Amino acid sequence: MSTAIVVGAGPNGLTAAAVLAVKGMKVTVIEGAEIIGGGTRTSELVTSGVWHDECSAVHPMAAASPAFRLLGLERHGLTWAYPDIDVSHPLDGGNGAALHRSIEETAANLGVDGKRWRSDFGPLSDRIDQVLSEFLQPLLHIPQHPIDLALFGMRALPPATWTAHRWKGEGTRALFAGISAHSMYPLGSPTTSAIGTMMIAIGHQYGWPIAVGGSRSITDALAGIVLEHGGKIETGRTVVSLKELPRADIVMLDLTPQAVARLAGNMLPRRVAKSYGRWKYGPAAFKLDLVVEEGIPWLNAESRSAGTVHLGGTLDEIVQTELDVSRGIMPEKPFVLVGQQYLADSSRSNGNQHPIWAYAHVPHGFSGDATSGILNQLERFAPGVRERIVGMATRSPRDFEIHNPNYVGGNIVSGANSPIQVLFRPSLGLNPYATGIPGVFICSAATPPGGGVHGMGGFNAAETAFRSLVR
Ligand SMILES: Cc1cc2nc3c(=O)[nH]c(=O)nc-3n(C[C@H](O)[C@H](O)[C@H](O)COP(=O)(O)OP(=O)(O)OC[C@H]3O[C@@H](n4cnc5c(N)ncnc54)[C@H](O)[C@@H]3O)c2cc1C
Structure with a gap:
C-alpha cells in the first residue's frame, strides 16, 4: 500500500489527506496544534455556551468548492x-x-x-x-x-x-x-x-x-473522511525538518513557502529555495x-x-x-x-x-x-x-x-495578493505544487487558487502527487 504524510491539518491539508485516503493510500496527518483545523476551528472563545469561529466564518468558496462537493462533506455531517x-x-x-x-x-x-x-x-x-x-x-x-x-x-x-x-x-x-x-x-x-x-x-x-455548529464542522467532515478510509491524525507535533518524517511515497506540506524552505533545508533545489524565500506577505x-x-x-x-x-x-x-x-x-x-x-x-x-x-x-x-x-x-x-x-x-x-505559524505577521491568507503572486504562486513554474524534491508537494493557501476555505490547493496538489506516483 502506498503511503502519504500530510503536515498541517488546515482545510487544504485535510482535503489533500482525504483525497489520497479515498484513493486507497495509507495517510498520516501531522498537526502542530493540539486541535486540528487551522483556519477552520470554532470554540467557546469568550464564555461558555457562546461559540465563536476562531478564523474563517462565512463560506461562499466552500459551498462552491468542486473538491468539497466531490468528497461529499454533507454526508459527513456538514450542514x-x-x-x-x-x-x-x-x-x-x-x-x-x-x-x-x-x-x-x-x-x-x-x-x-x-x-x-x-x-x-x-x-x-x-x-x-x-x-x-x-x-x-x-x-x-x-x-x-x-x-x-x-x-x-x-x-x-x-x-x-x-x-x-x-x-x-x-x-x-x-x-x-x-x-x-x-x-x-x-x-x-x-x-x-x-x-x-x-x-x-x-x-x-x-x-x-x-456551517451549522461552526466552521469546525468543515474540519470534522474532512477528518471524518480521512479516518473512515483508515487514515491517522496526530496532533501536538510541530514538524521542524523533513528528515524527521517517516519514509513515505508522498509528503504534502500545508505550509507557507518559507516554512517549506526551512523544513527542507538543502534538499530544496536552489532555484525553488530562492523563489520561496522571495514570497511576500x-x-x-x-x-x-x-x-x-x-x-x-x-x-x-x-x-x-x-x-x-x-x-x-x-x-x-x-x-x-x-x-x-x-x-x-x-x-x-x-x-x-x-x-x-x-x-x-x-x-x-x-x-x-x-x-x-x-x-x-x-x-x-x-x-x-x-x-x-x-x-x-x-x-x-x-x-x-x-x-x-x-x-x-x-x-x-x-x-x-x-495560533497558526502559517499566518506570518498576522497575514491570515498566507501571502500578499499582489498581481504577480495572484497569477504565479508560490513560484513561477509549470507545476506550482511540486517543490522540486521528488515526492514532496506544497498544498497550502500559498498555492493556487489562494486563500480561503475551499480545499482546492490541497485537492489539486493531491491529484498532482497521485499522478506522479502512478506514472
Ligand atoms: C480571522 C480570519 C478570518 C477568516 N475568514 C475567512 C472566511 O470567512 N472565509 C474563508 O473562506 N476564509 C477565511 N479565512 C482564511 C482561511 O481560514 C484560510 O485561508 C485557510 O484556513 C487556509 O487553509 P490552509 O489549509 O492553507 O492553512 P491553515 O488553515 O492555515 O492550516 C495550516 C495548518 O498547518 C499547521 N502547521 C503549520 N506549521 C506546521 C508545522 N511545522 N508542523 C505541523 N503543523 C503545522 C497549522 O497549525 C495549521 O493547523 C479567515 C482566516 C482568519 C484567520
Whole structure:
C-alpha cells in the first residue's frame, strides 16, 4: 500500500489527506496544534455556551468548492445555513447596499445600478461552475471553457477601483469595494477585481452560507473522511525538518513557502529555495470576538439580517484604508468585517447572548491595539452597541502567528495578493505544487487558487502527487 504524510491539518491539508485516503493510500496527518483545523476551528472563545469561529466564518468558496462537493462533506455531517441577507454594507446615516442571494432582489434594491449589476453578474453566476473549474487551478493550463474564462478575466483583471466606477450609486460602489477588500490588497492594483467579482458571482449561485455548529464542522467532515478510509491524525507535533518524517511515497506540506524552505533545508533545489524565500506577505488581521446581548442595534435595516456586514464607509474611504494598511499605516477608521453567524445558526448563542465575530485589516505585523478602532466603527453604524457588549476576546497579528505559524505577521491568507503572486504562486513554474524534491508537494493557501476555505490547493496538489506516483 502506498503511503502519504500530510503536515498541517488546515482545510487544504485535510482535503489533500482525504483525497489520497479515498484513493486507497495509507495517510498520516501531522498537526502542530493540539486541535486540528487551522483556519477552520470554532470554540467557546469568550464564555461558555457562546461559540465563536476562531478564523474563517462565512463560506461562499466552500459551498462552491468542486473538491468539497466531490468528497461529499454533507454526508459527513456538514450542514450549510443561510442568513436572510448575505452581505450588508451600511453607510453613515442608516443607508447602504446589500448582496442578496437572488440577483433580482439585489438589483431591485440598487436603484439606477440594478440593470448593470444584473448584466455584469448574471451571465457569470449562471456559468460559475465552468468559471471556477478554470479559476480554481493553476494559471498555466489548457482551458476547457475558454469563453467563460475570458468573460471572467475581462471583469477580474482591472483594479477594483475601475470596476467600482462602473456603477453610479454610492452604496453599490461601496458594496463592491467592501467585497473586493477581502483580497487584503490596495484596491487600485490590477487583478483586485477578481476576488470581488468571484465572491459576488458565487453568492448569486451558492449564497454566503455558514456551517451549522461552526466552521469546525468543515474540519470534522474532512477528518471524518480521512479516518473512515483508515487514515491517522496526530496532533501536538510541530514538524521542524523533513528528515524527521517517516519514509513515505508522498509528503504534502500545508505550509507557507518559507516554512517549506526551512523544513527542507538543502534538499530544496536552489532555484525553488530562492523563489520561496522571495514570497511576500500582506496586511494582517486584528480580531475582536464579542458577546453581545440581544445582538447589534444596527441603524441600517438590512444589516440586522445579514450574515456578513462590512464596515468601511464609502468607496473612497475603503480605498484609502486599504492603501494605508499596505503602507504600514494604521487607519483611525479601519475596514472591519463583522460576522453574525448566529442569525442563521441559533446553536452558536446562549439565550440572548450572541457571538459577534469581527476583525479589522491592520498593517503587517501591527503591534498596537486596534480594539477601540473596531469598536468605534461598530458604534458609528450601530450607536449604543458598547452597552450591549458583555464579553470580549482579542487576537492581535502576533497572537494569530502564535495560533497558526502559517499566518506570518498576522497575514491570515498566507501571502500578499499582489498581481504577480495572484497569477504565479508560490513560484513561477509549470507545476506550482511540486517543490522540486521528488515526492514532496506544497498544498497550502500559498498555492493556487489562494486563500480561503475551499480545499482546492490541497485537492489539486493531491491529484498532482497521485499522478506522479502512478506514472
Ligand atoms: C480571522 C480570519 C478570518 C477568516 N475568514 C475567512 C472566511 O470567512 N472565509 C474563508 O473562506 N476564509 C477565511 N479565512 C482564511 C482561511 O481560514 C484560510 O485561508 C485557510 O484556513 C487556509 O487553509 P490552509 O489549509 O492553507 O492553512 P491553515 O488553515 O492555515 O492550516 C495550516 C495548518 O498547518 C499547521 N502547521 C503549520 N506549521 C506546521 C508545522 N511545522 N508542523 C505541523 N503543523 C503545522 C497549522 O497549525 C495549521 O493547523 C479567515 C482566516 C482568519 C484567520
